[in-house]
Amino acid sequence: MTIQFRNQNTISKSVSVQGVGYWSGLEASVEFRPAAPDTGIIFVRADISGQPRIAVQPENCVDIPRRTCIQSGSACVEMIEHLMAALAGLQIDNCEIWVDRAEVPAFDGSCIEVVEKLQSVDLVSQPISKPTFVIEEEIRLEADGCWIAAYPHQTRSNNLTLTYQLDYEAAVIGQQEIELVVTPDAFKKELASARTFLLEVEAEWLRSQGLGRNVSFSDLLVFGPEGLIGNTLRYSDECVRHKALDAVGDLAVAGFDIAGHVVAHKSGHRVNGLFVKKLVDAFDASQGKRLSA
Numbered sequence: 436m437t438i439q440f441r442n443q444n445t446i447s448k449s450v451s452v453q454g455v456g457y458w459s460g461l462e463a464s465v466e467f468r469p470a471a472p473d474t475g476i477i478f479v480r481a482d483i484s485g486q487p488r489i490a491v492q493p494e495n496c497v498d499i500p501r502r503t504c505i506q507s508g509s510a511c512v513e514m515i516e517h518l519m520a521a522l523a524g525l526q527i528d529n530c531e532i533w534v535d536r537a538e539v540p541a542f543d544g545s546c547i548e549v550v551e552k553l554q555s556v557d558l559v560s561q562p563i564s565k566p567t568f569v570i571e572e573e574i575r576l577e578a579d580g581c582w583i584a585a586y587p588h589q590t591r592s593n594n595l596t597l598t599y600q601l602d603y604e605a606a607v608i609g610q611q612e613i614e615l616v617v618t619p620d621a622f623k624k625e626l627a628s629a630r631t632f633l634l635e636v637e638a639e640w641l642r643s644q645g646l647g648r649n650v651s652f653s654d655l656l657v658f659g660p661e662g663l664i665g666n667t668l669r670y671s672d673e674c675v676r677h678k679a680l681d682a683v684g685d686l687a688v689a690g691f692d693i694a695g696h697v698v699a700h701k702s703g704h705r706v707n708g709l710f711v712k713k714l715v716d717a718f719d720a721s722q723g724k725r726l727s728a
């Protein structure tokens with residue numbers, strides 16, 4: 436059986452969302468616009484003269500703690516991972532994202548508002564297939580006490596199966612694991628509503644650094660020693676679901692679909708980003724092999 440590759444997709448017309456950035460506390464507006472096949476995902480800083488464009492690709496990713504940021508020249512966009520997750524989860528491959536701030540809105544800490552907004556317009560199939568990396572041998576990256584690996588599927592399938600293993604020293608979060616086949620329906624139902632979380636001590640430290648001034652307990656999940664503070668869980672294992680959402684967004688930076696099983700053990704944006712670079716190198720090498728074979 437040969438693997439069936441899917442066509443690329445864009446959206447039928449532009450949609451906009453507004454909200455406040457976690458780190459900056461500033462209001463920002465985001466407009467998703469349709470884009471031609473093979474465009475990929477491109478951010479446009481509408482608030483900077485010349486409206487610089489920043490393509491979402493590994494070379495443009497910069498290492499900032501706790502979030503995924505992209506930069507080209509002096510223009511950057513921060514905290515793109517939840518928007519990337521929403522687009523990747525819905526298989527929207529080509530899109531221009533016009534933003535009027537350096538940091539995009541955090542919404543409720545999840546990407547469900549973005550998913551619903553993107554689904555308020557039609558998905559448009561484009562007559563070019565999406566590049567897909569069929570994993571044929573293990574690719575693994577280990578760093579910072581965590582690891583992430585891609586394994587071949589046992590049966591030929593073009594799906595991405597994702598397993599995320601969370602292991603927090605803090606007993607209020609503890610060990611959680613989720614495994615799912617990442618389809619648009621499963622993404623929306625199982626991951627899109629899962630919110631960002633952190634420990635109370637981390638929240639206090641961030642506040643002391645002047646960050647997150649406009650963020651309250653209702654805007655994300657904050658866990659104290661006794662449990663969740665001032666909020667209610669949407670899933671009993673909401674934390675691991677959010678980590679899986681983050682991983683979907685981080686993996687999408689590769690620019691191709693992954694046909695295989697990705698297992699992530701405690702990895703965050705930094706390690707996911709290093710893994711994506713390794714995947715891209717392996718994909719390029721396999722393309723070369725195929726071309727010369």
Ligand SMILES: [Zn+2]
Pocket residue numbers: 516517631677681
């Ligand atoms: Zn996140």
